[in-house]
Amino acid sequence: MAKAIWNNTVIAEVPTEKCEVVEGNLYFPIDSIRQEYFQPTETHTICSWKGTASYYNVVVNGQTNKDAAWYYPDPKDAAKNITGYVAFWRGVTVEK
Secondary structure, eight states: OEEEEETTEEEEEEOGGGOEEETTEEEEEGGGBOGGGEEEEEEEEEETTTEEEEEEEEEETTEEEEEEEEEOSSOOGGGGGGTTEEEEOTTOEEEO
């Protein structure tokens, strides 16, 4: 099982084979995240080959990890395999 953990809480979990790996990052299917811990933000960044990323704050036990999860709502053709997937950083531990 792949797990994303922050603040001692599992925020996403899914069989590893359902994940996608891009540039060393494990992308989790959107339906594997525990929605109650995610708040959309206004942050966006641009990747030349994946497109425009959007972000979530991860909020657990009253603590906020700003923009700790990202996804590509409409990725470019080269990254279509991560449509509907979320990746993590900023202290979120990802276990495979």
